[in-house]
Amino acid sequence: MLDVTYIRENAEKVKQAMQNKGESNPEIVDKVITVDEQWRSLVQETDELRSESNDKAKKIGALMGQGKKDEAQEIIDYTSKLKEEIQEKETKLRSLKNHREDLLLQIPNVPHKSVPVGKTEEDNEVFKSWGEPNKEEWRKPHWELGEEQEWIDFERGAKVTGAGFPFYVGPIARLQRALINYFLNTATENGFTELQVPYFINEDSARGTGQIPDKEDMMYEIPRDEFFAIPTAEVPVTNFHRDEIIDKDDLPIRYTSYTPCWRREAGSYGKDVRGLNRLHQFDKVELVKMVHPDDAYDELESLREYAESLLEALEIPYRTLLMCTGDMGFTQTKKYDLEVWSPGQQRWLEVSSCSNFGSFQARRMMLRYRKENGDTETLHTINGSGLALPRVVAAILEIYQQEDGSILVPDVLQPFMGTEIITS
RNA sequence: GGAGAGGUGGCCGAGCGGUCGAAGGCGCACGCUUGGAAAGCGUGUGUGCGUCUAGCGCGUACCGAGGGUUCGAAUCCCUCCCUCUCCGCCA
Numbered sequence: 001m002l003d004v005t006y007i008r009e010n011a012e013k014v015k016q017a018m019q020n021k022g023e024s025n026p027e028i029v030d031k032v033i034t035v036d037e038q039w040r041s042l043v044q045e046t047d048e049l050r051s052e053s054n055d056k057a058k059k060i061g062a063l064m065g066q067g068k069k070d071e072a073q074e075i076i077d078y079t080s081k082l083k084e085e086i087q088e089k090e091t092k093l094r095s096l097k098n099h100r101e102d103l104l105l106q107i108p109n110v111p112h113k114s115v116p117v118g119k120t121e122e123d124n125e126v127f128k129s130w131g132e133p134n135k136e137e138w139r140k141p142h143w144e145l146g147e148e149q150e151w152i153d154f155e156r157g158a159k160v161t162g163a164g165f166p167f168y169v170g171p172i173a174r175l176q177r178a179l180i181n182y183f184l185n186t187a188t189e190n191g192f193t194e195l196q197v198p199y200f201i202n203e204d205s206a207r208g209t210g211q212i213p214d215k216e217d218m219m220y221e222i223p224r225d226e227f228f229a230i231p232t233a234e235v236p237v238t239n240f241h242r243d244e245i246i247d248k249d250d251l252p253i254r255y256t257s258y259t260p261c262w263r264r265e266a267g268s269y270g271k272d273v274r275g276l277n278r279l280h281q282f283d284k285v286e287l288v289k290m291v292h293p294d295d296a297y298d299e300l301e302s303l304r305e306y307a308e309s310l311l312e313a314l315e316i317p318y319r320t321l322l323m324c325t326g327d328m329g330f331t332q333t334k335k336y337d338l339e340v341w342s343p344g345q346q347r348w349l350e351v352s353s354c355s356n357f358g359s360f361q362a363r364r365m366m367l368r369y370r371k372e373n374g375d376t377e378t379l380h381t382i383n384g385s386g387l388a389l390p391r392v393v394a395a396i397l398e399i400y401q402q403e404d405g406s407i408l409v410p411d412v413l414q415p416f417m418g419t420e421i422i423t424s
Numbered sequence: 425g426g427a428g429a430g431g432u433g434g435c436c437g438a439g440c441g442g443u444c445g446a447a448g449g450c451g452c453a454c455g456c457u458u459g460g461a462a463a464g465c466g467u468g469u470g471u472g473c474g475u476c477u478a479g480c481g482c483g484u485a486c487c488g489a490g491g492g493u494u495c496g497a498a499u500c501c502c503u504c505c506c507u508c509u510c511c512g513c514c515a
Contacts, residue, residue, distance in 0.1 A: 043474050047484045054484090057496040061442035076495045083495070245471085366472085376471085 001104050001364050003378075004036050010110075017110040020117050020325035025106075032103040039096040046089040053082045105213065108330040109360045112297065115334050118324030125324070127336060130308065131317025134343040134399065141344035142397035143275030145405060146172065149424040151397075152276070164265070164273070164280035168393075171422045175396070175409075176283060176389055178416030180258050183285040183310065183386055187256035190306060192287060195257040197236035200227035205239040208365035210331050220262045229262040233286035234383050241290065242365040245376050251369055252291040252299060256386065259284065276390035277349065283389040289382040292369065293359065296380040297334070300356040303384050304336045307352045310387055314410045316395050317341045319348065333358045336384075340391065344398035349391040354384030 007014050007029060015026035056079045063072040116125050146152030151172040157165045168176055188194055206212040206228050211219060220229040230236060237255050246253065261284050265273075272278050287306070291299045304320065311318045323335040335355040339348035359378040362368070368376040400408040407422040414420055 040474065043484085047474065050485085051483060053495080058443070060495055064442075072495085079495045 001360060002107055002109065003359070003363065004032065004100070004104065007104075007107065008033055008036065014107060014110060017325075018108060020111060021108045021328070021330070022119060022326045023106075023108055028103050028106050032100060032107065035096060035100045035103060039093065039100055042089060042093050042096060046086065046093060049082060049086050049089065053079055053086060056082070109333050109358055111325045111328065111332075112334040112356070114297075114322075115328065116322065116324045117326075119326040120324075121327050123324040124327055124337075125322040126319055127322040128308070128320040130312060130319070131315070131341070133317050133341040135346070136343060137346075138403070139344045139398050139401050140405075141275060141342075142394040144344075145397055145401065146275070149405060151424075154275075162280070164278070166276070166279065171417075172393065172397075174417060175413070175422070176393060178413045179387075179389055179392060180283065180285060181416050182413055184256060184258055186310065186313075187285065187287060187306075187386055192254040192256035195233075195237055195240065195255045197230075197233055197240075197257050197259060199230055199236075199259060200225075201230055201235050201239070202227060205235055205242070208239045208242050209235045209361050210364065211235065217266060218263055220264060230259060231263050232261050232284065233257040233259040234288060237286060237288045238290075238361060238367075238381055238383070239365060241367055244367065246290065246367075246369045246379065248292065248369050248371060251379065252289050252295065255288045257286050257288075259286070271345075274345075276394045277345075279390055285386050285389075287384050287386040290362070290367065291380050291382060293377070293380050296356050296358065296382060300334060300336075300354060300382050303382055304338075304354045307338055307354055307384055307386050311338065311340060311351070313412045314392070314396070316392070316399060316410075318351075329355070331355075331357055331360050333360075338387075340395040342391075342395055342398055344394075344401070349394065351387045351391045351395075352385040355382065357381045357383075 002014070011029050011033060015029050018026045018029070056075050060072045060075050060079070063069075063075070116123060118124070140148075143152065143154070147154065151169055153167040153169055154163075157163075157167050160167075184194055200222060203212060203226065206216065206219070211228070211231065216228075219231050221227070222229065236259075237257050240255070241253070260281055262281050263279075265278055265280060268278050276282075287303060289299050289303060308318070308320060318338055318340045321337045321339065323329075323332075323337060328335040332355040335353060337350050338352040338354070339350050342349050358380050361381045362378045367379060367381070369379045371377055396410065397407060400410065402408065405424070409417045409420050409422060
């Protein structure tokens, strides 16, 4: 959610941003400004009446104290009418505020000036490439190898739960654990504080990071207890400091957290969902930063570089895309996607998405910091994966695949795996 | 899950229908005092929203959350949430 004051003062800029992001109704900007004006003038009127009513109530109290019941009664008759008027205005106020909120929620975040303007993924910019994508065709896709070697059991997963909930068996279960440990250790060594978080969240938290309203369909629900299963650790981690004021000397705050993630992924199909490409439950190590607004873009770059360094350490070829305005999402001001090369599929797979949300999330959850002069200000949030597990596993199974079906273990994982090679 | 107690400012803790945004204490900040420090003394110290003459201004809202009673609610009533104690259950 953008700041109304900002919208009021930058109406044209916001409209342009909406157009660049492919939002079709920039007239919402004018509407929001109108509703906001109505709301503000009504606030003033209401506050004046309240002020009068408070005065009168005090007078009544004083008169009652002196036993002057008749005089008090006169004022009471008057304030009863006042009261009705106030209640009327309060009702109107509530509906105006809700209307303003509804409109505000339809206005996307404003992209940074360094973001390429574009409509679809075609317009994303290749920001960086690392390593050589392997074009050899003999490598099996990870699902074929995984099933052959009985390392990944999709069928039993489907039996026990449903499609998209695989079992990982033996050495591949261990490989995931190795990756998780490696990612968490590395993040901790790089200044991120590890957090173990609740896997279920309440509605307020879902609202805070923007899953609600609009994207609740992505989440699994536990209706009886009014919880949602987390679609990413971003939700509990960012909400950790919801409704708090953080001392500026404590910024930036950096957290890392490993969690399973649950996503309904309604509407996905075809090659997108083959094997480990897209699951309903997957593991991820998430990175979240809460930063001073002036540092946000530097912090985004360093987050991106950090995520890239993980892939380099694993020696997995990748490319970094700078997402264009049309493909970057509603809440972000700038976003990079990291994609690894899958030689078994001859395609790129996204393993990390690093985004700056500006004050968009923080405003919704009243997440502020205290400035030098004592004022409070909304801080900025940044997050990214470091990294999402299944596609990294897929890449390792394909890139490190030998002709006999065994898998060489990347150097950095060997201490965690206790072996240099995975055989069936 | 059953029975009871309770949720007030950064913290502790009073208030239990009117003058309460809220006593008192602690903490913190600044000043005085001191050779320096402690003690002592003085002043200040919540958040959101609106507003302007933008001031250590004015108004308003907020004492777990939401609703209600009343001219007036931190105080009374209802619903919910959370915490603590005992019992039950249990990784």
